[in-house]
Amino acid sequence: MQQQLSVITLGIADLARSRRFYCDGFGWTPVFQNEDIVFYQMNGFVLGTWLASALEADMQRPLARPGAFSLAHNVATAKDVKAVLDRLSQFGGRILRAADAPPHGGMRGYVADPDDHAWEIAWNPAWPISPEGYVRFAPA
Amino acid sequence: MQQQLSVITLGIADLARSRRFYCDGFGWTPVFQNEDIVFYQMNGFVLGTWLASALEADMQRPLARPGAFSLAHNVATAKDVKAVLDRLSQFGGRILRAADAPPHGGMRGYVADPDDHAWEIAWNPAWPISPEGYVRFAPA
Numbered sequence: 142m143q144q145q146l147s148v149i150t151l152g153i154a155d156l157a158r159s160r161r162f163y164c165d166g167f168g169w170t171p172v173f174q175n176e177d178i179v180f181y182q183m184n185g186f187v188l189g190t191w192l193a194s195a196l197e198a199d200m201q202r203p204l205a206r207p208g209a210f211s212l213a214h215n216v217a218t219a220k221d222v223k224a225v226l227d228r229l230s231q232f233g234g235r236i237l238r239a240a241d242a243p244p245h246g247g248m249r250g251y252v253a254d255p256d257d258h259a260w261e262i263a264w265n266p267a268w269p270i271s272p273e274g275y276v277r278f279a280p281a
Numbered sequence: 282m283q284q285q286l287s288v289i290t291l292g293i294a295d296l297a298r299s300r301r302f303y304c305d306g307f308g309w310t311p312v313f314q315n316e317d318i319v320f321y322q323m324n325g326f327v328l329g330t331w332l333a334s335a336l337e338a339d340m341q342r343p344l345a346r347p348g349a350f351s352l353a354h355n356v357a358t359a360k361d362v363k364a365v366l367d368r369l370s371q372f373g374g375r376i377l378r379a380a381d382a383p384p385h386g387g388m389r390g391y392v393a394d395p396d397d398h399a400w401e402i403a404w405n406p407a408w409p410i411s412p413e414g415y416v417r418f419a420p421a
Binding site for chain 1: 282283284285286287288289290291292307308309310312313320321322323324325326327328333336337339340341342344345346347348349350351352353354355356365377378383391396398399401403405408410413414415416417418420
């Protein structure tokens with residue numbers, strides 16, 4: 142099967158509150174929105190923020206937060222990590238871990254979005270990012 | 282900020298059990314692995330499966346399952362949905378919802394990976410997938 146993931150869907154409680162974090166905080170532009178869901182075209186896949194009640198109904202089970210996962214947004218320089226964390230915290234994000242250097246190198250911190258989904262903001266100079274935003278694994 | 286997500290990290294309990302689902306079930310190839318983490322190069326970003334205890338320590342908070350999110354793998358034909366669900370259920374997956382047609386069209390079902398993370402297997406003929414696996418939103 143193709144080594145491909147098409148969509149990441151995050152369960153959210155309030156569309157306007159979530160949109161503020163993603164559109165005003167990250168500065169991203171939706172590709173589609175209605176009263177239940179917002180889609181963002183990302184680097185090779187689609188990010189969806191969907192009412193958690195609808196996601197639970199679709200999946201036919203209740204869901205818990207914070208879930209055992211994290212999303213990462215890599216940035217171009219070490220000092221961008223703190224700057225992005227600070228900015229997101231002004232748009233409904235909550236800092237989980239301030240920027241510091243992990244044992245494997247680089248720089249990172251964590252911020253929870255308004256629905257408690259974790260974003261790692263990371264500077265990882267080993268992994269190239271193309272102008273289109275495509276990210277490649279590379280050994281450190 | 283670039284509309285870009287670099288890494289999705291899933292918290293897992295057992296690397297071998299998880300690898301069986303992703304490598305043998307989906308048929309994907311790791312780009313890196315050690316005793317704590319497996320990385321897969323995906324379509325424009327990296328998927329990591331990391332010991333949940335390590336992810337919790339890094340994020341400095343406990344995490345719950347099943348989390349309020351889903352991942353989707355889109356397939357080329359309607360009948361591939363059931364075939365992929367069946368295959369994944371033979372490699373440690375647990376069917377959450379059998380293949381059926383959602384109100385907005387197409388075909389989909391849900392399967393939990395061995396760590397209870399939900400994958401939607403979906404046929405969505407409106408959204409193009411490039412040969413490299415890059416997925417584009419398009420109106421239905």
